[in-house]
Amino acid sequence: MGRGNTMRFANFLLATTSLIPFGLSEAAAQCAPTSPTPGSTVNCGSGTYNGTLGNIGFLHQGLTDQVNVNVAPTTGTDAIVNGGQDSAIVFRDGAPSTINIGTVGNTTTTSGPLGIATGNVPNRIIDPGENTIQVRSNYTINIWANGRVIQLGSSSRAEAINPLGTNNTITNYGVVESTNGGGSAIWFQDDITGGLNTIDNHGTLSVGVNTGRSVIGSSSQEAGAGDVLFINQTGATVLGDISFASGNDTLQFFPNSTVTGNINGGGGTNALELNGIAGSFDTLPGALTNFTTLTKLGEGQWNITGTLIGFTAVTVEDGVLGLTGDNTGYTGTVLVEPSGILEARAQSLPTSSPNLNNVTNNGIVRFAQPDNGTYVGQITGSGAIEKTGAGITTLDPEAAIGNTYTGGTTILEGGLGIARDAALGDAVGPLTMNGGFLQLNADLDLAPSRSGRWAARSIRKPSPRTCRRA
Known part of the structure; x- marks a missing residue:
């Protein structure tokens, strides 16, 4: 479950709503103001705030706009916002606005006291659900290296982070996790469509005990759903599947980044980009479905063990793209640029009758x-x-x-x-x-x-x- 002292979450008292990590004392509430108004900033220091920051309206929607939040330790103990069986942080639209979990600017240090937003929602049906952090549009959510956003409950409709609208950016250096078989770590509700939501992952995104579930997902399966840009940076980890909806989505992997499950682009026109650096060697082990284009960028090598079926264009601009799956029946184009290398066994290079111009090779096959x-x-x-x-x-x-x-x-x-x-x-x-x-x-x-x-x-x-x- 993530890195460093994130294992302390294994000792949460799951049967209660207090959710205090084992060995940590519950100090008095350290959030102010607790009833924020538009344009204000809520600062939460060491200690535990039991309750919800923000006002909840119809269908569990946030009512207050333009509120910034900082949850970070100020002494040697954790800073915790514990929503219990409800959300921990709920707001509507930003101006744009920012939510920081963990010490602002900390991109590397995972040890020491943490900034935590958490909840433990039981399995009940509420739409969109009592998510640990929920906003609508125009929010930046930063989870720093000593930050944790955790959903401990079993509700399939309760996520760790749920943006309902668009133009949101989630940057994670810490851990975002839905732990006990409930919802996804991040879910895009797509109540408002037409814009872009971004995930910039440097840390760990996880679905905990059941890694067969999707780490991210979306409610909308209709054309016009919001687009998603998902960046898995060097050293980042996705424990679970990645599933997009019907937007035009882009998934970027950088060297030494990992995803353990399958990857589904959903509907729309979707792009997969594999970035490398000199000497890097990476593998995508799961199935790849419903992507339109695949592009290998930068030096280094990426191997794809699944099939290319569903892609319409594969381009090797730089470095090495290795194919090890069965690509019989692939009907799209394959282009190897002058700085690119396409590497495969004969059995893994694409073929499709009448087998004309299967690979346009301007580099090396x-x-x-x-x-x-x-x-x-x-x-x-x-x-x-x-x-x-x-x-x-x-x-x-x-x-x-x-x-x-x-x-x-x-x-x-x-x-x-x-x-x-x-x-x-x-x-x-x-x-x-x-x-x-x-x-x-x-x-x-x-x-x-x-x-x-x-x-x-x-x-x-x-x-x-x-x-x-x-």
């Missing part, structure tokens, strides 16, 4: 082939092909003109099998064998314009074959 496999798709563009791994990759393009890439072919490890010269791309492309071998699966003539040098032992023939320059 690397067949990392530990076993034997055959690729029947067509590779075009100005880029090159590399072969690594001990297995044999057979290039057997179904396109009548074969492959047309012009950058040449380099065999570094294992074998590359062909039955015609056109499998090696355009006839101007050189052929280089530097540790690997070319396997002939038919008698063939190599194009006289195909430059390259190789030792006799670099050409293998499963049965007597002829290989000569035309």
Whole structure:
């Protein structure tokens, strides 16, 4: 459950509404003012405030606008706003306005006293629910490194944070968690649509004991739902699934960021961006569904173990994008830019009948082939092909003109099998064998314009074959 001393939440007295961490004393309320007016700022220091900051109206909506809140320790004990079976913090619209949980500016230190907003809502039906923090629109919610926003209850309609409207930004350096099988950590109600909500995660988002649930979600499944920008920064963790609704959403992953569950883009036109830095190596292990575009940016490598089905365009702008899933039937485009590398076994590169222009390669397509496999798709563009791994990759393009890439072919490890010269791309492309071998699966003539040098032992023939320059 998050990092550092966040394990203290395991000792909360779940059967009560006091929710005081084990070993911590309950001091007198330290929030002022407790009945804020528009434009005011509520400061909560060390100690525990039992109750709700803000006024609750019809359907559990906040009534007060433009209130700022700071919940941060001022002594050696935690600062706690405990909503019990109701919300801890409820306001309507910001001006914009800000809610800070934890010490403002603390992006790294998770030890020591905490700033906590918490609730323990039982399983009852209230729409939108008694969420630990609830606002409508135009709020910035900052959870600093020693900040925790926790929903301990079992209600499926009670989230840790629930923005009802739009133009909200949630920046998390600490922990946001729905702990005991209730709602999501963050839920967008989409009562007001047409704008953008942003999650900038540097810390931990979690659904606690049941990581099969979605960490974020939305009420609206209709076209026009609010758009979401979700940024999972370096070192950030998502424990659970990520599920978007019907907006046009963007999901950005940075190196050494983690998501343990599946990722669903929902409706709309959705973009997935994978960012890397020199030397980074990251993997998306779960299923990817309902995204429109996938873009690999920056140096480093990202591997995708699921399928690309549902994407309409995959672009490798920089670094390495590795594919290990079954992408048979992928009908979208694949573009490798000059600074990009697409790496896969033959079995994982996209194919779809009639297998024309499956990969536009202006950089490098690397067949990392530990076993034997055959690729029947067509590779075009100005880029090159590399072969690594001990297995044999057979290039057997179904396109009548074969492959047309012009950058040449380099065999570094294992074998590359062909039955015609056109499998090696355009006839101007050189052929280089530097540790690997070319396997002939038919008698063939190599194009006289195909430059390259190789030792006799670099050409293998499963049965007597002829290989000569035309």
